[in-house]
């Protein structure tokens with residue numbers, strides 16, 4: 380089990396998932412009074428999503444963390460309209476949410492090449508219209524990285540999430556028999572014979588109270604927000620963090636994980652979810668797995684073991700429940716197939732949903748209604 384001093388000694392690592400930077404649009408140029416010229420506009424500051432950078436590279440490359448657009452040119456005798464100042468483009472990682480210092484969201488950049496204007500340059504001065512040049516907008520903005528993945532691995536420490544990821548993909552995450560081995564999210568890709576790829580995010584283990592910032596979990600729960608579906612990974616023999624904490628059976632583990640997600644953001648429970656019950660190679664695993672299936676079939680009957688404040692208000696309906704052994708590789712190919720089925724089913728539902736919405740909008744539009752009624756009248 381876990382040795383606390385060992386935990387304290389372990390470093391959080393180099394990974395950073397948020398950064399505050401100062402952005403400032405360029406000032407507008409001056410208009411030349413004598414000939415009624417107009418100053419150039421100050422350069423804007425943009426954020427552009429790129430797969431080539433991460434927040435650490437930005438922090439290392441720009442230790443000052445200040446970004447400004449160039450000032451607009453003054454008008455001159457040769458050029459009555461001053462040159463516009465060059466825009467500043469900051470390359471940021473894909474999957475960034477940008478907020479101002481008050482926590483108000485400015486925007487999100489989800490795909491490589493997505494752009495967001497974060498500080499507008501000032502306008503140029505014009506003597507004729509009595510226009511003073513203005514300064515550019517300036518503000519502190521916060522960049523928050525949220526992984527975008529098809530699946531997020533949700534589980535208590537030591538459940539075997541990283542072991543499973545290493546079997547599902549070519550990723551080589553750190554694996555060890557102590558809690559919180561994974562300290563930063565890691566992405567792996569499952570490659571299918573038809574070249575389709577699904578991404579799986581290995582997240583640090585959650586513990587009870589993660590939503591209150593206990594353990595490592597809270598910091599990473601936000602990543603779960605952006606994963607399309609959840610893959611719960613549990614140890615068939617249950618979980619105990621240390622001899623000072625309760626032992627939880629595998630069924631209780633699922634309840635407690637559900638509760639943590641619910642307390643953090645209950646919308647997370649609406650995501651499609653699958654369950655991998657790991658370590659099936661260990662003795663007595665089959666009996667424990669069978670008992671779990673019975674408990675999940677009638678959860679209310681088996682919830683008495685938990686105090687009422689540890690019971691989530693909703694039960695997750697898992698689309699697939701699979702016994703696996705990340706250690707031996709058993710059940711992994713079935714899991715890979717189920718993950719694909721689940722994503723394909725969801726895509727199909729989205730297509731049907733979009734088609735249904737389109738149909739409804741056609742039927743309610745004046746054109747749609749008119750067409751319907753006139754074609755029916757003899």
Ligand SMILES: Nc1nc2c(ncn2[C@@H]2O[C@H](COP(=O)(O)OP(=O)(O)OP(=O)(O)O)[C@@H](O)[C@H]2O)c(=O)[nH]1
Pocket residue numbers: 534535536537538539540541542543553554555556557558559560561562582583584585657658659660661703704705706707
């Ligand atoms: N017997 C057995 N042991 C396993 C299996 N999968 C993982 N383990 C062991 O369980 C321990 C924890 O595995 P990890 O993959 O690091 O677990 P994790 O869920 O990523 O843990 P954290 O990163 O701490 O949250 C390691 O000692 C693994 O070798 C399995 O299927 N069977």
Ligand SMILES: [Mg+2]
Pocket residue numbers: 540541542552553554560561581582583
């Ligand atoms: Mg791990």
